[in-house]
Amino acid sequence: MNVKKQRKRGRRHPLATVALIVLGLVGTGGAYALATIPAGAQTGTVAQGSVEEGQALFAANCATCHGLDLQGTEDGPTLLGVGAAAVDFQVGTGRMPLAQSGPQAQTKPVQFTQEQIESLAQYVASVSPGPAIPSDELLASGDDIALGGEIFRINCAMCHNVAGAGGALTEGKYAPPLTGVTPAHIYEAMLTGPQNMPVFNDDNITPENKANVIAYLKSIENTTTPGGLDLGALGPVSEGLFVWIGALGIIVAITVWLTAKSN
Amino acid sequence: MTTTDHELPTRSTGIAVIEEHPVENPGFPPVRPRVTDLDPKKEKGQERRIVALFFVSIIGSVLAIAAYIVFPIVPGDMLSVRLNTMLFGVGIALALLAIGFGVVHWSKALMHGHDLVEERHETRGSEATRERAVEIFHEANEESGFTRRRLLRNTLITAAVVAPLPAVVALRDLAPMEPPYDLLKHTVWKEGTRLTRDPSGTPIRAADVTLGSAFHVIPEGLNDLPDALEQKAKAAVLLMRLKPEDLHVSPGREDWNYQGIVAYSKICTHVGCPVALYEQQTHHLLCPCHQSQFDITQEAKVIFGPAKRPLPQLPITVDKDGYLIAQSDFTEPVGPSFWERVL
16 A cells, blocks of 8 residues: 555656646647737738637637637626627727626727637627628718717716716726727627617617717817816816815915915 | 902903913014014015016016917817917916015015004994984984874884885795696606607607617607706606516516516606616616616616615507507606605
8 A cells, every 4th residue: 555655656757747837838828829919910901800710719718708609608698699799899999808807897908810800700790690890981971970969968978978088887887988999899889788888779879870979979089179188078076176176275375375474 | 458358259251261360461472583684685685586576477468468469269270279368368377476476575575574553443432422423313303303293204114114015926926826846746758658769759669679778768749849858857768678587576567667678767866867877787777966876677776875766667568550658657756855745
């Protein structure tokens, strides 16, 4: 009995475990590096993905949480019927793959090339149909900024702020700022309702009006305001802080100076 | 002076301190000469500093005028408006602030700095003044006959009392003719009113409202009303679609939703802000004003914040064309509480 135990222990080299871990790490790291070619490498070329490549990428990067057949697991919702638009938004803004679970997915550097995102989108759309990625002509077709602004104020401004500066929701969730977001991503967010954002389908806000909303957002983003510093465009909170701390501080300082005796 | 006198309690002077230890007049703080009092060089230096401030003021005024001319407002160019107002304002601010700082510094550093006392004059007038005042009253009474001509006096007093009455009658009309709580109890929703999109007023089919959707809804025909805004303030509705199995429906409300489509008043029951921050995964509605939260799966029950009552639910169904319609008005007053509200 005792001899057997000793022999068993003696069979493995003392460094065998370490070697195995190193091998495993190098293997997964290499595979990861191969699967995620830096985004800059292929920009400029026309992105053309394929369903097969998308399936492979999905199985490697997404299936752990969303299931191999997009059916969803306890860790992630089903992707049946979300369409190419949802994939382009979630992966294209860096929200997916999720870095960690939390109140909501954060934007971070995009993890895939445009071609890989196209492949993923094509694969997800091929399994079950859903909203498609909008065309560039549609996105640029918004010409009624006033109507876009009215629709934005009725449907969007309560969460995203009237200037699109974003705002807080409950329990750590928040509506992100809409400045610097590409028109396609804004459109896809309205269409698919990512995370806690409600869905605004084409029967609620027509594609033309979605384009008008985008035109409005881009116009307030690109128009110079006569007021100068907007202090984050957050309204009374930042402006109040500025006045109470900055302006009142100066008034108090002047009052102290006025009543102090000269040296 | 006898010993008995000494034992008598001293009369109170109204000061809440024991007279043996009264508060001592601290007098003036010791005179501390300023550097400008001691050193004529320093005095000269301060003088130059004040002169410099006045020069800064002159420069500021000139800059303001120059900026106004050099950076004119170009119609349509917002940047020119910003530059014009900012530089013009900075120039004026410089001009006024420098005068102010210079004058104050002048008085503090160069004008004589000794303390002085100005006694208050007596509250009571002199005897002669008081006697003359009484005399004037008597003279006036005699000349006017105020106490002698009693009818004249009494009619004057009556007229003065009656004079404000027209104002009272007119002010009464400031209150609404009909009790306002009747207006608060009803909205323009009634049986068969179609739910329409805000702002276009186009009707909504049940099939349009996909899972996770949120529609901002006004009653059909609202835009044509003369008091559309007042009515919208009461009748605004948020329409959401949930999975029917997620809804906890209380008895009596079974047919108020249509296959998981529910309509709730958008007016917060706390102080009437529009509650429209809908989270489609948690099904929570958040009011942006005071952070009240309502759970749509539990018939808009309050789960956080200062609101005391759930949001009123609008009973809905579909008509024969598939459009969503209201079954009736809200069954309770929408919005915040008021005295006459019967719970």
